[in-house]
Amino acid sequence: MIKSKVALVTGASSGIGQATAQRLAHAGYKVYGTSRRGGQAGSQPFAMLALDVTSDESVEAAVQELIHTEGRIDLLVNNAGFGVAPAAAEESSIEQARSIFDTNFFGIVRMTRAVVPHMRKQGAGRIINIGSVLGFLPMPYGALYAATKHAVEGYSESLDHELRTRGIRVSVIEPAYTKTRFDANFAEPDAKLDEYREVRAALSKTLNEVMAAADEPAVVADAVLKAAAASHPKVRYTPGGLASRLRFLRRFAPSGLLDSGIRKDLKLDLRAAS
Numbered sequence: 001m002i003k004s005k006v007a008l009v010t011g012a013s014s015g016i017g018q019a020t021a022q023r024l025a026h027a028g029y030k031v032y033g034t035s036r037r038g039g040q041a042g043s044q045p046f047a048m049l050a051l052d053v054t055s056d057e058s059v060e061a062a063v064q065e066l067i068h069t070e071g072r073i074d075l076l077v078n079n080a081g082f083g084v085a086p087a088a089a090e091e092s093s094i095e096q097a098r099s100i101f102d103t104n105f106f107g108i109v110r111m112t113r114a115v116v117p118h119m120r121k122q123g124a125g126r127i128i129n130i131g132s133v134l135g136f137l138p139m140p141y142g143a144l145y146a147a148t149k150h151a152v153e154g155y156s157e158s159l160d161h162e163l164r165t166r167g168i169r170v171s172v173i174e175p176a177y178t179k180t181r182f183d184a185n186f187a188e189p190d191a192k193l194d195e196y197r198e199v200r201a202a203l204s205k206t207l208n209e210v211m212a213a214a215d216e217p218a219v220v221a222d223a224v225l226k227a228a229a230a231s232h233p234k235v236r237y238t239p240g241g242l243a244s245r246l247r248f249l250r251r252f253a254p255s256g257l258l259d260s261g262i263r264k265d266l267k268l269d270l271r272a273a274s
Contacts, residue, residue, distance in 0.1 A: 003028040006070045007228075008063075010034045010053055010111060011080030012046070015180030016130060019217035020077055020224045021046045027225055029075065032066055053080045053107030063114040072122055075228050076115045078108040079130040081148070086203035087189035088196045089143040096190045097144055104148035108155065116168065124167040126228050129156050130220070131172040133238070133246045140266060141196075141203050157235050171227040171235055176242040177214035203266065215240040 007024045011017035012033025021033040022045060031046035038050025051062040066073060081104040084092055092100075108129055119125030134142065135149035153172060160170035192200075223239035238247045249258055263269055 003030075005029050005074040006066070006072055007031045007075040007077065008034065008049075008066060008073055008115070009046075009077040009079060010051065010107070012048065013037070016175070016178060016217045016220045017077075017079040018044070019221040020079065023218065023221035023225050024075070024077075024228070027229070029228075030070065034062060034080070053110060054102045056110060059110045059114050063111075063118075067118055073115055073118055074122075074124070075126045075128070076111060077128045077130070077224055077228075078111050080107055081130070083142070083145040083186050085186035085188050086141045086200055086207060088141060088193070088199075091189035091191050091193055091196060092144055093191045096187065100144050100187070101148055101151070104145070105151045105155070108152060112159065116163065119163075119168050120166050122167075125169075126233070127156075127159070127163075127168065127170045128224055128227050129170070129172045130224075131156070131174050133174050133176045133243050135172065135174055136250050137246060138262065140262070140268060141199065153236075160235055169233045171233050171237060173220060173223050173227065174236055174238045174243055174247065175215065175220045175223075176240055176246060177210050178220055178240075179211065179214045179216055206266065215242070 005028075007021075007029040009017055009021045009024070009031060010033075012021040013035035017033065021031050025031040025045035032049050033044070033046050034049045034051035036050065036052045038048055049062045049065065050058070052058040063073070082100065084096065084100060112127060115125070115127070119127075129152050131152045132146075132149040134146040135153040137146070139146040156170050156172040163170060219239045223237045227233050227237050236247075238244045249261075253261075
């Protein structure tokens with residue numbers, strides 16, 4: 001059955017998106033990846049379409065091209081997104097806040113609106129959104145990114161309730177740190193304040209250290225395939241050991257203990273005291 005299914009994966013030129021597209025293709029899906037530049041996937045086992053998730057016209061054109069070519073779409077994986085380098089919330093302008101929401105959240109809304117009518121006509125489909133553990137945990141000095149992932153959580157769960165009676169299921173994948181070029185493509189905060197210069201530098205160093213021990217993108221890709229192929233999919237999947245432990249702590253640990261742990265890991269109180 002999988003061999004007859006068509007999948008669309010946004011942000012598939014590298015990282016989690018590319019690993020997911022490869023994993024789905026090897027599992028038998030007919031996969032189309034997307035990136036803003038489009039182009040050929042080269043030796044990859046999937047085709048590439050040009051698609052900008054911040055553009056209504058681009059999203060509609062790419063989905064219509066896929067429907068014209070394949071006649072259906074069975075799986076949408078919303079992966080496209082970006083983050084802002086470690087910075088205080090007040091160091092990003094309103095314009096930058098709008099920009100990250102336009103890609104990370106409204107990009108998912110655009111893709112969903114374009115794809116769901118076709119899935120409803122089919123009476124079946126899967127939508128899998130790449131979220132983050134920051135969808136259920138705070139991230140000091142990463143507030144905007146965490147806010148977009150919290151929004152993805154609420155949207156995904158609500159949408160699953162709406163669509164499951166139409167034969168469509170929605171899941172969100174919640175990875176922790178993952179070895180990709182994501183951090184190399186961080187947008188710099190556009191309203192930097194000297195007040196936060198030292199903490200920005202310290203947190204960037206901490207991030208580089210933890211990324212050295214991060215999971216490979218294939219760990220996330222495996223979770224996507226599991227969610228896509230499950231006869232009774234869960235709403236949330238936390239791939240990797242760290243993500244699973246954090247989900248457990250969020251659910252069962254006292255809020256004060258979790259709060260203290262976050263501040264200790266990021267050395268926030270020590271930095272404030274210095």
